[in-house]
Amino acid sequence: MNDKQLRVVWVGLPDTTPGESAFCLPDGGPWGPFVAESLTGLDSLASVAPGADVVLLYLPGGAQAAPIAWAALSAACAEAAVLVVTDAMDAATQQRLLTTGVQDVVLQADAVSLAQRVRLAAQRKRVDSEARKAYATDLGTGLPNRQQLIEHMSQILALREREPKPVSVLVFRIDGLQGVEAGHGHEAVNVVRRKVAVRLRAGVRSSDVVASLGTDVFAVLLPSTESPTDAQHVIDKLMRSVREPFKVAGADVPISAHVGLAQFPQDGKQPDQLLRHASSAALLGAYGMQTPANE
Structure with a gap:
């Protein structure tokens, strides 16, 4: 088990989904612990990310069923590790999501590994953020360069x-x-x-x-x-x-x-x-x- 508890925010998750096994994120297990909250609507995505370690964006049926708010998504990717969870999605949309800054796209067939992928995405985001901060800092003064x-x-x-x-x-x-x-x-x-x-x-x-x-x-x-x-x-x-x-x-x-x-x-x-x-x-x-x- 990991020492750091991750704050995970679900966005767009329907009320019936948390009890289903397909996209269940356990509180514990080898990849936990997690503390999760849920918000509905992509319009809230930009205000959710600050303070969250991971944002899980649920897109049932891919982008066709729920049009993606790209600007809000980009803002969230700057603040947290963002994963998109969906039952199906075409390759072009997946590629655009990854280019925008999404860490991972989790299909329903791979949902059993969701907890692991959430933890690894958070770790990658932390390493990326630390490297970016070091690259963007004047080491002599600690100020932004x-x-x-x-x-x-x-x-x-x-x-x-x-x-x-x-x-x-x-x-x-x-x-x-x-x-x-x-x-x-x-x-x-x-x-x-x-x-x-x-x-x-x-x-x-x-x-x-x-x-x-x-x-x-x-x-x-x-x-x-x-x-x-x-x-x-x-x-x-x-x-x-x-x-x-x-x-x-x-x-x-x-x-x-x-x-x-x-x-x-x-x-x-x-x-x-x-x-x-x-x-x-x-x-x-x-x-x-x-x-x-x-x-």
Whole structure:
């Protein structure tokens, strides 16, 4: 028996099915334990996945009897291991499901192995998620890297196309790290970068995203800013924090920064456009260079 209890959510399961042996998911056994709940209707799929380890989507008669809500299914696949359970389905639909992110398609003839396939699908999803997180993380700071930031931005911008509201992107270029390395070594640079990351993260809301774009470049995504002045307030707050002295081995190190701002939609509607605009503004010193001497 496995140590971790899996939370399994059935979607679209008819009331008569749980008692039938064909698609019975036992509470225990060598592949358990499981705790299961059931919801009806594919329209609820997107709201079900958060917090669930496994989503079992029941499609009697395949996609013909129950049209698949592909957008909701894709969202669920991003959050949990999704398996489709059906009595019959054509190969083309099975292939599309797997391409969308479904872990497995379980036909009625194979239902006896459902518990095993649920457990293995959850394990694959966990391994995939851990690998994806490692690939999308800047190991020096623990922050999302550029790829992960662009994914966040893509999701936010798609939402803002439907629900218009300004989005702001800040890019910070940190100056002085070469001097830190020359005077204190490479590990001192890592220490300063981690401290910059902590200060930026502490200065924004939990819904905002702080990312590392390189050794001396950081970005902050503000998914919801009511006006340009809101973004400016955040800039002022973060720059005050960044210009506070950094200590390495008990000594203050001179660090300065430039920051650039880009706003959706006027400065661009795609993640790369907004990042380029903000990066260019930072290079040009659009908001001026802030150093301890400016205090």
